[in-house]
Amino acid sequence: MRAEGAILESAARALAESESASMDEIAAAAGVGRATLYRRFATRDDLLRTIAEYAVAEMATRLREAKLDDVSLEEALARIARAAMTVGERYAILVREQVRGDPATVDKQLRAPVRRVFRRAQREGSLRDDADVEVLLDLFGGLVGAASRARTEHGIGLEDAASLAATTFLRGARG
Amino acid sequence: MRAEGAILESAARALAESESASMDEIAAAAGVGRATLYRRFATRDDLLRTIAEYAVAEMATRLREAKLDDVSLEEALARIARAAMTVGERYAILVREQVRGDPATVDKQLRAPVRRVFRRAQREGSLRDDADVEVLLDLFGGLVGAASRARTEHGIGLEDAASLAATTFLRGARG
Amino acid sequence: MRAEGAILESAARALAESESASMDEIAAAAGVGRATLYRRFATRDDLLRTIAEYAVAEMATRLREAKLDDVSLEEALARIARAAMTVGERYAILVREQVRGDPATVDKQLRAPVRRVFRRAQREGSLRDDADVEVLLDLFGGLVGAASRARTEHGIGLEDAASLAATTFLRGARG
Amino acid sequence: MRAEGAILESAARALAESESASMDEIAAAAGVGRATLYRRFATRDDLLRTIAEYAVAEMATRLREAKLDDVSLEEALARIARAAMTVGERYAILVREQVRGDPATVDKQLRAPVRRVFRRAQREGSLRDDADVEVLLDLFGGLVGAASRARTEHGIGLEDAASLAATTFLRGARG
DNA sequence: TGATAATCGAGACGGTACGTCACGTCTTTCG
DNA sequence: CGAAAGACGTGACGTACCGTCTCGATTATCA
Numbered sequence A, B, C, D: 001m002r003a004e005g006a007i008l009e010s011a012a013r014a015l016a017e018s019e020s021a022s023m024d025e026i027a028a029a030a031g032v033g034r035a036t037l038y039r040r041f042a043t044r045d046d047l048l049r050t051i052a053e054y055a056v057a058e059m060a061t062r063l064r065e066a067k068l069d070d071v072s073l074e075e076a077l078a079r080i081a082r083a084a085m086t087v088g089e090r091y092a093i094l095v096r097e098q099v100r101g102d103p104a105t106v107d108k109q110l111r112a113p114v115r116r117v118f119r120r121a122q123r124e125g126s127l128r129d130d131a132d133v134e135v136l137l138d139l140f141g142g143l144v145g146a147a148s149r150a151r152t153e154h155g156i157g158l159e160d161a162a163s164l165a166a167t168t169f170l171r172g173a174r175g
Numbered sequence E: 001t002g003a004t005a006a007t008c009g010a011g012a013c014g015g016t017a018c019g020t021c022a023c024g025t026c027t028t029t030c031g
Numbered sequence F: 001c002g003a004a005a006g007a008c009g010t011g012a013c014g015t016a017c018c019g020t021c022t023c024g025a026t027t028a029t030c031a
Helices: A004-017 A023-029 A034-040 A044-065 A073-090 A092-096 A103-124 A133-154 A158-172 B004-017 B023-029 B034-040 B044-065 B073-090 B092-096 B103-124 B133-154 B158-172 C004-017 C023-029 C034-040 C044-065 C073-090 C092-096 C103-124 C133-154 C158-172 D004-017 D023-029 D034-040 D044-065 D073-090 D092-096 D103-124 D133-154 D158-172
Strands: none
Touching: A004 A023, A004 A034, A004 A044, A004 A092, A023 A034, A023 A044, A044 A073, A044 A092, A044 A103, A073 A092, A073 A103, A073 A133, A073 A158, A103 A133, A133 A158, A133 B133, A133 B158, A158 B133, A158 B158, B004 B023, B004 B034, B004 B044, B004 B092, B023 B034, B023 B044, B044 B073, B044 B092, B044 B103, B073 B092, B073 B103, B073 B133, B073 B158, B103 B133, B133 B158, C004 C023, C004 C034, C004 C044, C004 C092, C023 C034, C023 C044, C044 C073, C044 C092, C044 C103, C073 C092, C073 C103, C073 C133, C073 C158, C103 C133, C133 C158, C133 D133, C133 D158, C158 D133, C158 D158, D004 D023, D004 D034, D004 D044, D004 D092, D023 D034, D023 D044, D044 D073, D044 D092, D044 D103, D073 D092, D073 D103, D073 D133, D073 D158, D103 D133, D133 D158
């Protein structure tokens, strides 16, 4: 009997290899019958969403472990970027198929901690406060994503890519 | 007889409305038989790719008309951002289905003009020259995309969103 | 679940009604999805061939039950003719679309028993033995087919038609 | 410009080679545009029927030339059989696709002359007159067809096959 | 330990979209 | 003016995947 987690991991790997793996192939890759796969995840979309939730959870854990509130804005941004790149690249399929986890969860688990960092920085004057925090979050997200893609395309190290995103945002949106 | 262009436009619109329109529906929406659709575009993917090329061509035209070489870096960035947002939002389907035009074409038609702006700015010292121009292109692209998404989600005006992306990048990556 | 036999029967009936029924219509008539129909019979031709095999099997059964070896040549011929007409008219589609069962099966199941009758008659001197048995089989087949067609066209009774074929052959090819 | 006759001949040949030639292929084989083919023969069926009429006409000519009324029943039957086999084998496609010429024409051109032979024989007492002439015509037709098939399958000469059909019918249905 | 219940795989099924093919209709172009 | 070329709408074909379902077999649980 494969636990749900094991199936998910298998599925994530199978989907990473061939982004359009059929449910049949995913099941086979997980060493599980197709019926079982459907028992756990009623729909292909369900499966992807669940993988997304796993990714979100993992990212949330990393953010928690990053102690964002205890470090400078600059360091916090770098940590966030590193975490996002690491997790994002492991779940490339989600990015490619535009799967988003539950917005509420994403907001609470991922955006909230970063938002807190941003708010603090705005209070301290190190981040411009004439722009909506939500928009700033989006901008930073865009930078991190772009840096991540640039990383895989131009062979940049994770540290450098993360630092690039963080620095650019820091200068670009400073108070 | 429907010209290929007319079919493409119809298809783009149909796909914009319901991102998963079947070839049947697309054909019907174009007032054309399914076979004809397949005669023009051997594959659903083909169709999407061709739409992508149209989008690329349109974007290229806008960039050409923007006279990027005749204006300041700041203004050039703003024009690029506005053009990208306008075109990108019209062809949302491409973004959503992760369709990319031919990389070579994209490079020649879209990246090249922006690259020239960036190069000039680097020579003039207004853009950091310690970072690969390609990476800077990616970063700016990420910012524009993020601003565009923020725009639709938070109801920001196109001017403001474009300006935000341009300004942030300008400050973030200045020389 | 529809057994293959039930589907075949349905299909044979549907095809009998409208000789050019589409696979869609056949499936619908059988109360089965089109995919299922294709799962059983990879091809329209496959379906027809399988129906042919059913017809062959049914004819073989009738021949077996006719105890051809226990009756006079005349009676045997009449029984064969009656059986052939009955079965042939039930599977008119096969005749009309020129579908033949597997030649080996047909030879073994249908021609063989008749051939035995013919051989015996030749030994007994009641059937000319200066002609190839195979050719005689063909001739008799032609007569039966013609009588069957004449029957439906001129409203002759099955008994009379069968007797006509049998008698004509008997006299025509007697030893 | 190809005359209708030339196209027909081409078509008959093309269909003889590959019994399921498409209209496209037939047109190409005739060195004619597909549109022209359709102008002459509104339908594939139309084409086949017209070929059938040609075959009927040819057969009619042969029957006329056979001077059936001037020879003995036996010789007449043999001549009919030879003519039918010759023409039938040249237009095998018609047989295979079950195409029939216009029944009225067939009756007038083909059945009538044979019917006259049969009627005369019945009057003379050499053919049983207790059976409908039409049915006898069918029976003889069946025999000829069967002999023709046996001929191609068992490599019998045309003369022998024709004689076999004629003799069998003669004895089988004599007065 | 042995019966019973839950869970699994295997795989058939209805449905739907895909891409292919031929038919018969038509328009355009050229001689 | 008539023929060649070829696009078009229609509709069947056969394929592939989805999500549903049933069926034994295997396992786990409990008497």
